Amino acid sequence: MNLKNKVCIITGAASGIGYGIAKRFVADGAKVVIADLKLDAAQKAADELTAQGPGEAMAVEMNVTDETQVNDGVAKVVETWGKIDVLVSNAGVQIVHPLENFPFDDWKKLLSIHLDGAFLTSKAILPHMYKAGSGSIIFMGSVHSKEASALKSAYVTAKHGLLGLARVISKEGAEHGVRANVICPGFVKTPLVEKQIPEQARDLGISEEDVVNKVMLGQTVDQEFTTIDDVAEVAHVFAAFPTNALTGQSLVVSHGWYMN
Incomplete structure (x- = not known):
């Protein structure tokens, strides 16, 4: 299983888990798009990864809650590299409050980044994957896609929602060779x-x-x-898996915190 010459968009990839996944993909020969809210940070990450090779990276400014910016970013990738093989919807934030005083604006902000971001990026890339007859969509869930914790009502709700979205994409995308999965890390x-x-x-x-x-x-x-490398290896498995046998599945990466 390898990603040589596969075009992979990773959101929130200028740092953290997204950067770790991008590094793993580039090391396998992929063409990786560092899609991030901060273009300067995305460009710095892309330059670093291209220098490491053997794959390469490009930077795209992308606010995943802005449909126009998402569509423009995807169009730029297709114009540059001609296709999209993999989407890793990784951009996210964390906001914690007890539910009884959780500010509604914070609730909407978190759900928008996690759920609207996954929806908008998937919507934008699916026509290109359908045209090609193949593709892999990976959502960054969490143990909180399966479990709940105090203070995290918005985050738990969003991460649970990603499981449902991935399953719908798996159903709709099957006839087009497109699969969807969710990675569910513990605390990284x-x-x-x-x-x-x-x-x-x-x-x-x-x-x-x-x-x-x-x-x-x-x-x-x-x-x-859990380490960034742990998560990046799972992302590589989902992205490079040669068949649709795993579509619709989620995998918990948590040192046994959650087992199913």
Whole structure:
């Protein structure tokens, strides 16, 4: 299984998990699109990855909640590289509050980035995949696609929603050779997660050490964070898998925090 010369769009790929997936894909010879809200950061990441090779990368500015910007970005990719083989919808944010005082604007913002972003990017690339008769769409879910945690009503709702969207794409895309999957990581120690530690300590009234050891890692089998490389390897499997046998499936990558 390899991605040589496959054109892969990864949203939110200038840093964190998205960058790790992009690095893994480029190392396998893919042509990777670093689609990110910040064009300068996306260009820096694309330059770094192209220098590493053997694949290459290009930068595209993309606010995944803006339909025009998504469509324009996809059009630029097709104009440059002629096709789209893989979409990894990875862009996301985390906002935590108790439900009774969760600001509605924050609720809408989080759901828009996660769900509208997955919908709009999928909608934009599907005609190109249908025309080619193949394609892989991968959504970045979470253990919270399967489980719930206090303070994360919007995030849990969004991540559950991605499972449903992936399953619909799997049904609709089957006759066109397009498959869809969801990766469900546990806690990956990125800036997004590190930001949550003091926030949850404050809202739960516990120490930051307890947030890490009891809330984040308490249900794992080994008290270990999931790594970006762990997630990138799963993304590679889904993207490069040679048949549609896995379509509609999700895979939890969590050091045993959630098992099914």
